[in-house]
Amino acid sequence: MVHRKQWDVDMNNTQFWHHENWLSDASTWIEQQLRLRNVEPKSPVEKVSGWALGQILRQSTNRGVYYFKATALLPLFSNEAQLCLLLAKLYPEVVPTVVAADIQRQLMLTESFGVAFCENESLSTWAEAFFAFSQLQVNTINNIESLKEHGCLYRPIEKLPLQLTDVFACDAIKAMLPRHIKSDANVIISAVHQAVEALQIFELPESLVHGDLHIENIARKHNSFMFFDWSDACISHPFIDGTYIYRMAKSKEKDKIVNAYLAPWHDFLPIERLTCAWQTAEIVCYAHQAVSYASMFTCIPEQGKVDLQMAFEHAFQRLHQKALSC
Structure with missing residues (x-):
């Protein structure tokens, strides 16, 4: 249930990308997750899009393109990283494959899923x-x-x-x-x-x-x-x-x-x-x-x-x- 106090939550400083070195931290996390799976990055990460509700990065590798997403921590947002881990297992034919996820910080890395x-x-x-x-x-x-x-x-x-x-x-x-x-x-x-x-x-x-x-x-x-x-x-x-x-x-x-x-x-x-x-x-x-x-x-x-x-x-x-x- 939504209560009035939720309309007054200040979440300006809780988002992953509000920290000074977030892009460097994201790049490191992406590289670590890929190398665990014997995938080699080919170039620095590229920013695809970003605003108050999330950030998306693209990583080229020797095995194709991967996408990183950081989702905003908001009262009426689901934990996208955790949810997509399950959806990708249950319905792999219609939900992008999740390679890695950080549930606490709501970060995830997926395989390319088409255009x-x-x-x-x-x-x-x-x-x-x-x-x-x-x-x-x-x-x-x-x-x-x-x-x-x-x-x-x-x-x-x-x-x-x-x-x-x-x-x-x-x-x-x-x-x-x-x-x-x-x-x-x-x-x-x-x-x-x-x-x-x-x-x-x-x-x-x-x-x-x-x-x-x-x-x-x-x-x-x-x-x-x-x-x-x-x-x-x-x-x-x-x-x-x-x-x-x-x-x-x-x-x-x-x-x-x-x-x-x-x-x-x-x-x-x-x-x-x-x-x-x-x-x-x-x-x-x-x-x-x-x-x-x-x-x-x-x-x-x-x-x-x-x-x-x-x-x-x-x-x-x-x-x-x-x-x-x-």
């Missing part, structure tokens, strides 16, 4: 990829307890109304929200509460949720889709991962993506009931994402807040708009 898709990838690829991900979700149902034991947070949807109440009570968050959204806080919370109750009636099982599932967090390796960037992962209602699909403009292509995503769930409900559950889940998805952004926003440095500002605002705007239309 990530771009934002403008064809919607037919979206349909194939989301079908594959939905199959993965169904496969995780029997491993829920193991996933929880290996660093994956449990975020049941019934907690969302209380979490939103805490969000709207937080002065730091209220200061960042437009007046019209703050004034409709009770409307938003009530709409989410009603949707959660309605969604629970369908009794779909909880599963692994990626938390930030979009085409740029998916790669193709050989004939498989590889899913990466699991920092937002949790155990929750499976349709939480539909956020990016809901935001697409109406089209026949979007319908195909939705149908592909729902197909692996046909054993649990008939298609008419699944479709109804899917429609009910939209505002629940937006609420989940808004809570996530609120938690991040109060825990990262000022520059990180600048980088996150637009996403934070859009998350609450979507939630607000959907609440008013319910």
Whole structure:
């Protein structure tokens, strides 16, 4: 459960990359892990990307490319390194191979996992990829307890109304929200509460949720889709991962993506009931994402807040708009 005190956690000095010699330390750790496996680095590490939520490095070796990731220590982030160790063992065909991990510092080293898709990838690829991900979700149902034991947070949807109440009570968050959204806080919370109750009636099982599932967090390796960037992962209602699909403009292509995503769930409900559950889940998805952004926003440095500002605002705007239309 999220409590108000979590919105005030100061984590500015706890991140691995906030230490002066972090890049040198990362390079040393990478080299040590590779040499333990008889792999030789060929050149200095290269920085791929980095911001308040994580850092990614690339290491060329005599056996190909490896990737290093340091994930932010945040209240609503799973322990990505620990979780990915398990996921890579359980589902090696769709999750990158983890070569080494430092669970305490949330560092991991993975083998190259193909080329990530771009934002403008064809919607037919979206349909194939989301079908594959939905199959993965169904496969995780029997491993829920193991996933929880290996660093994956449990975020049941019934907690969302209380979490939103805490969000709207937080002065730091209220200061960042437009007046019209703050004034409709009770409307938003009530709409989410009603949707959660309605969604629970369908009794779909909880599963692994990626938390930030979009085409740029998916790669193709050989004939498989590889899913990466699991920092937002949790155990929750499976349709939480539909956020990016809901935001697409109406089209026949979007319908195909939705149908592909729902197909692996046909054993649990008939298609008419699944479709109804899917429609009910939209505002629940937006609420989940808004809570996530609120938690991040109060825990990262000022520059990180600048980088996150637009996403934070859009998350609450979507939630607000959907609440008013319910």
